[in-house]
Amino acid sequence: VLGAGRIVMKERNAEEKRALYWLCCCPCLGAVSIRKLGSYFGSYQELINIEETALEKAQILTSAQKKGFLQWKKEFSRCSSAYDRMGDKRIRFVTPLDLEYPQRLLEISDYPMGLFLYGALPSNDKPSVAVVGARGCSSYGEQIAEAFSKALAAEGVQIISGLAAGIDGAAHRGALKAGQPTFGVLGCGINQCYPPEHYRLFERMKEHGGVLSEFPIGEPPRPRNFPMRNRLISGLADAVLVVEAREKSGSLITAELGLNQGREIFAVPGRVTDPLSKGCNQLIQQGAHMAILPNDILEYLGLKYKKTLIMYEKDVNGLAKKEKMVYSCLDFKPKHIDEILSEAGLPLSECMAALMELELGGYAYRSANHYYGKQL
Secondary structure, three states: OHHHHHHHHHHHHHHHHHHHHHHHOOOOOOHHHHHHHHHHHOOOHHHHHOOHHHHHHHOOOOHHHHHHHHHHHHHHHHHHHHHHHHHHHOOEEEOOOOOOOOOOHHHOOOOOOOEEEEEOOOOOOOOEEEEEOOOOOOHHHHHHHHHHHHHHHHOOOEEEEOOOOOHHHHHHHHHHHOOOOEEEEOOOOOOOOOOHHHHHHHHHHHHOEEEEEOOOOOOOOOOOHHHHHHHHHHHOOOEEEEOOOOOOOHHHHHHHHHHHOOOEEEEOOOOOOOHHHHHHHHHHHOOOEEOOOHHHHHHHHOOOOOOOOOOOOOOOOOOOHHHHHHHHHOOOOOEEHHHHHHHHOOOHHHHHHHHHHHHHOOOEEEEOOOEEEEOO
C-alpha cells in the first residue's frame, strides 16, 4: 500500500511539473501570481481547465492577466509536447516541487516557480558569492574579478554571475581556472547564449557548473528581463561582490536586491575620479564592506583562507635594470607606448624589448593599439 502511495504521489508531482511548465511559459503570469493561483486552487493541474467564474472569485489576477491567461489555456497541448521534448536538448526543468531546487531562492519573496537548466545547480551545502560589475569594464577590473573569483573558488566558494560581457565573464573564467564549477543566470531563454561571444564559456559551464534561466525557451534578451535576472544572481548567493560599477548601473540594482534579500554586500574600491569606480565607492559610503583581498569575503563566510593572494605589484627583484625602469612606468590602467617612452626616457627599441620581456614574464600585458598595463 505504501509503495502504491509513493507511485501515485510521484505521478502527481510529474503532472504538477508539467502544469507548472505551461504556467511558467505564460507571458502574462509572474512567479508570485503562479504561486498564489496554485495555493488558492490547491493544484497547478486544476488551472488547466479552470473556468472564468472561478478565476473571478479568486481575485488574484488583474483583468488583463485574466484575459491573457484564458487565451493561454489553449496552449496547454503545445506546451505539453514541448515539455516532453526538452530532454532531447539536455534541458531540465526544476521547480520548488523538486528536492534539488536551491534553498537560497526559497528565502526570497518572489522565487521563480520554474528554472530551465543546463548542467547543475549550486549546492545548498557550499558557500556562494555573486560577482558582478560593469560590462564595459577596465582591464584592471577584469583582472581583479578573475583573481578574486579564482581565489574564492579555490577555497570551495561557488561563483555566481550573469555570463555578461566584462566582469561577469571574468568571474566565471576565474572559477574555471581554479578547476571549480561556476553558475550563470541568463536574462533570456536557456537555449540562447547572450552575448554570443561567450559561446565557448557558455558551453564549458554546461559541463563545469551550470547555466540557468527562469525565462521560457526562445525568450530573447529583452532589457526588461535583466533586473528580474539580477534578483536570482543575488538570491543564489550568500554575499554579493561588486568589482566595477558606474553611478547608475545594473550591478547596483543587483547589490540593492541582495541587500533586500539579506545578503552581505562587498565592493572593490577605486579611484574617486574613475567613472567605473563611482558605483563601488558609493556602495562603500553607504555601508557595504570594502573588499581589498579575497580574505575579506572568506572571513565573512567563516572559512579559513589557506593562501594569501597578493593583489598588488609583483616582485621585481629578478628583473633587469631597464625592465624595472619600464615596469615602474606602467599602471594597472593601460598606458599608450608614447606615454611609457616619455616617462622611461629610453629609445623605442630598448623600451619595446623591455616590454616584450615583461609580457613573457607575466609582469605586463598588451591591450589594443599599443597600450600596456601591469599584470596582477
